[in-house]
Amino acid sequence: MNAQQTGSPQITKETKNKIRVEFERTPLKERLKAKFINMAFVGGVIWYIVRFVLLLGISYIVLYPFFTQIAGSFMGRNDFVDVTVMLIPKDFSLDMYKFILLENQYFSAFGNTLLLSGSTALIQTFICCLIAYGLAKFKFKGSGLVFMAVIFTMVVPHQTIQYSMFMNFRYFDIFGIIKFLSGNATVGEIGFLNDILANINIFGAEPTSKFLKAVVEDGAFNLNNSYWPLIILSLTGLGFKNGLYVFMLRQFFMGVPNELEESAYIDGSGVGRTFLQIILPLSVPMMITVFLFAFSWQWTDDFYTTLFFTTNKTVLMPDVVDIPRSLETQYAGQNLYYSAIRNTCGLLIILPLVIMYLFCQNFLVQGIERSGLTAD
Amino acid sequence: MTNEMKLNTTVSEQKLKAPKKRRGSASLDKRKARSGYFFVLPFLVGFIAIYLPMIWDSIVYSFSHVTIVAGEGSVTEFVGWENYNEALFVNPDFIKTLVTGIKELAFDIPAIILFSLFMAVLLNQKMAGRAAFRAILFVPVIISTGLMESIASQNIMDDMGEEGIADGTEVSTASEIVSAIDIENLFAGMKVGTELVEYVVTMINNIYDIVNRSGVQMLIFLAGLQSISPAIYESCSIDGATGWETFWKITFPMISPMILVNAVYTIIDSFTTDQNTVMRFIDGIYTTTNGKEISSAMSWMYFLIVILIVAAVAGIASAFVFYQKKD
DSSP, rough: HHHHHOOOOOOOHHHHHHHHHHHSSSHHHHHHHHHHHSSHHHHHHHHHHHHHHHHHHHHHHHHHHHHHHHHHHHHHHGGGTTTOSSSSSBBBEEEHHHHHHSSHHHHHHHHHHHHHHHHHHHHHHHHHHHHHHHHOOOOOOOOHHHHHHHHHHHHHHHTTTTTHHHHHHHHHHHHHHHHHTTOOOOOOTTGHHHHHHHGGGGOOOOOOHHHHHHHHHHTTTTTTTTHHHHHHHTTTOOOHHHOOOOOOOOHHHHHHHHHHHHHHHTOOOOHHHIHHHHHHHHHHHHHHHHHHOOOOHHHHSSSHHHHOOOOSSOHHHHHHHHHOOOGOOSSSSHHHHHHHHHHHHHHHHHHHHHHHHHHHHHHHHHHHHHHOOOOO | HHHHHHHHHHHHHHHHHHHHHHHSSHHHHHHHHHHHHHHHHHHHHIIIIIIIIHHHHHHHHEEEEEEEEEEEEEEEOOOTTTTHHIIISSSSSSSHHHHHHHHHHHHHHHHHHHHHHHHHHHHHSOOTHHHHHHHTTTHHHHHHHHHHHHHHHHHGGTTTTTTTTSSSSSSOOOGGSOHHHHHHHOOOOOOOHHHHHHHHHHHHHHHHHHHHHHHHHHHHHHHHTTTTTTHHHHHHHHTOHHHHHHIIIIIIHHHHEEEEEEEEHHHHHHHHTTSHHHHHHHHHTTTSSTTTHHHHHHHHHHHHHHHHHHHHHHHHHHHHHOOOOOO
């Protein structure tokens, strides 16, 4: 900018006047012609229209399924056998919403999933920030290896380890520590664990006495049917797509100038404080992006929830997708009708996400743009 | 005088103290490096204590039969290559599914990358309603995952009102956006192979799927485009380059590292998604008797194949990737 201002040739008063005189001498028609009838302008207009139409079309492709789903969710039974009905319902009814909300335990699923997604997303965002910052700004022995490990966790499909994951949390026992501690103890003998284990109930594990009995029987914790497996996975940066978050955040932190931290160090702040007070406030848009991803991917997740929650005790979002008993019918339009009901369940599930997205989408683009992702 | 003396002594004391301190503890760089471990500690602990045992278990399971006995936990019995044998030679569909899955992958990667690059370039230009278009195009990233994907796969609502759909068993050709015949007519004059025509037709008919799956890639490309210095474009336009030339001479080389990243990400993403043919097949096996061990064996084989593909793609692509030199 500066160089341009100083380096540009000086425009003298005479040349300015000359230009003005020339401008005033040419008639308006000529001027308009020069401005609008040339290749650059016409090309620009055509490109503008083509681009706009293209984007409109693709937006339509993205949104069309939602239109049909929303339209279908307001239709009554008769509309599904009526050939003339396309998008606007003739037999308007709110039955689907009513019975899904009442009979599919939507509200308890909402509460449980909110607790689960909220806690895991918060933990994942923070932990991934920690890991990414450590990988981006510190060159310690084996940092390359750790990064490779992060990428490795991203590359291994979770189906590959789904059974061992299930077994691992069914008999949760790191390196046999718990088996060693409990030994052949009875419930009474390891009662000292009671106080600690009482807290586990917050996240929906078995009642303590039953839980302890299971511990003694198996020589390990049974963490399934609780939030613990997912929370432990999040705490260690192994949750769903956490490799991607670490990768994104690492790229972002690499773009943060070192001078910022250096000046913080000179002012006497330690590494931890620099991270918490300088780096984290800087990366709020990026963190919101990661939180948005983590939250919504956990919200609609049906892999971990069906893997770890084998009983129906904790109702989560996948349990909502069902045909309410009052709507079960047998008629010609049954398949379409059930499909519409499932779609309505889907709409109700994503409704909170859509609301959240409307508020956060600005941060999403901002965070990504500022990340200055580079591949090296 | 006295003041000066004091000053001198303090200075000399400090001078003496400073090197002593340095000798005692590690240098700043080393201390800083050490605190790096503190940041990655959660991951290290989890990786060593939870993830590696899980990977190991999974490999062990793929070589054994597992029975759950109450009171004793699980009993694993080593059976050698039996599960792999079962997957490869006894199961009639596995290899067939694997081949289709890899074919799909070969189709998906170029389609998704081309589309997301194109969209990112469009969305990077200044125009009215850019924010709205961006918001709409990123909707699938947030919403069309996991549960919603499985709901969408059972969805027959889109075809409503068309003939032959009411029972939901068959998909009519009328629901395709473009028919192959139209495209063939279009390409008749040009001498392009039928494979290309077929590819274009499939791509257009799968456009919804492609749009849905290219959200993250679009974001990565957008970020890459943002990091290209506007000064380069400015000098280009001064030299009289057209938009087309600028794209191929500037944007494309500068964005090529992102293409590599996206290619790898797309491969990984599309073979780990639940909608993948092979993954669905393995999921189906998981619920059968002894299926857990066989599905482990299958997914390890699949994993190895995909790792090879990733390595090959990354190896070939990295030869063409342009890295801007940083000084």
